[in-house]
Amino acid sequence: MQCDYCESKATVFFTQIIDGQTKKSSLCEQCATEQGVTDPEGFLIGHLQPIPQKTAEVVNQPENPVKVSAPPVCPGCGFAFDDLKKTGRLGCSECYQFFREDIKHNLGGMHKGISHKGRVPKGMLEAYEKQQQIEKLHEQMTLAIQDENYEKAAALRDELRQLEQAATPDKQESPAQEA
């Protein structure tokens, strides 16, 4: 049997069972070492790298030269969503904002759910709660103005100002870096 990664003869057979699906890989000695498969305690066996295309022709896609519009890239780091398919990894944390819907679309199959239920870093919990409170006050203020209850609106505005002042240091986003 041939190695999944190169032309050599496969001697190491690696089985992973994930979500009830058995994935068998056949590797030669050298590729097995490179992929970390031969670690006897299997501690560091991670995901195997995607198997490279063995035929070189696939790389050039001459049938599609008309493609003028470049795919959208993350303003934070210049990463294009298609790169995820190649590398399995994103470019920066801002990619999650920029490609949020595309990423979320794929998360369901990987995880138990699609929203975080675990721990929240301490400072961020406070900042988040503050943000939520600010949004709530904004809403109340708009309502008060609609009701022409200006006294209440003024009080809410003062409260908001105080909160926003306290929140400014974290809210100041640093400008996106040059790609």
Next chain:
Amino acid sequence: MMRFSTLMKHPAEWMTGASDDSSIVLTSRIRLARNISDVPFPGWARKPERIEIMTRLRPAVESLTEMRNAFSQQLSELTSVQKQVLVERHLISREQAARNEGSAAVVNRDQTLSVMINEEDHLRLQSIRSGLHLREAYKLITKIDQQLEKSLPYAFDHELGYLTACPTNVGTGLRASAMLHLPGLVISDHIGQVIQAVAKLGLAVRGIFGEGTESLGHLFQISNQSTLGETEDEIINRLERVICKVRDHERNARIKLAEDDPQMLADKIGRAYGLLRHAYVIDSKEALTHLSLIRLGGDMGCFPKEVISLCDTLLMDIEPAHLQHISDKKLTPEQRDIIRAEIIRDRLQNIPTPDIGTLDNQSKQEND
């Protein structure tokens, strides 16, 4: 800061901490993936950016109380054998070993905690304990995480949790895993069923298989796959419940083997002992197969109890980079096989011949 040689002189806590409860579950490990916001992930960052990020993160990690007198090195400062030794000790990952400038590893003295800087994520925090102690390991690593989150702007999103380079880790960023030694289930041919059952619960089981047969050293790793949509406690509890079940199955399989076919078991353990005591050339696969049976014998009373931790230390010491580190020179695979055999003979020389009678007794005792 601790030197590499000092680090090597100290065995890891989880190698020597072999208590009764580590005879089936060798180790528990927790890993947290963390990133800081506003800078590219290590795999996408350019070299100067990576170096800058490392320079920022390293002092924060080194100043942790738990990292006092820690080992801390840039990957570019280590030789390839040294890197490989750290991999074999499970202190850094293979992925990190392939990196150089702009990547660093910080390891505490007991080797229970390691922090990888600029591996796949900006930070990979890891703790290892011997036996089944996932919660303890989680507590340990969370202490560090909570200190770091005070000084570092973690990339966090209220919907998606901790943001990671790979979407498979997003959410809690938590990977919990345990290493299990399951010779009883393999010999009695029940391992397939158990693996299938575990896999159906959405957990990953990994082993190394030779030509379609048994897993190398009868060692299996069970870990969570999903990191999003559950709390850390839910992930750990679910995994722990499953591991306890597998451990019970293994325990029963061992008892049943001793009951049904003590001669077969005695033969396997006796042959493994004879072979390892008298081998002069042995490759890693063969060594692991037989050490696994010695380890099983240790648990079933054929050898003194210390044999289990002796085997666990050997598992590591006979790996290629450890062999080269011990002999302080580069070795060809053939030379390694000779030195491996020598080390094994030396470590086992004071271990008496297996007391096979205990197999019979054990099954009788369990029946009473």
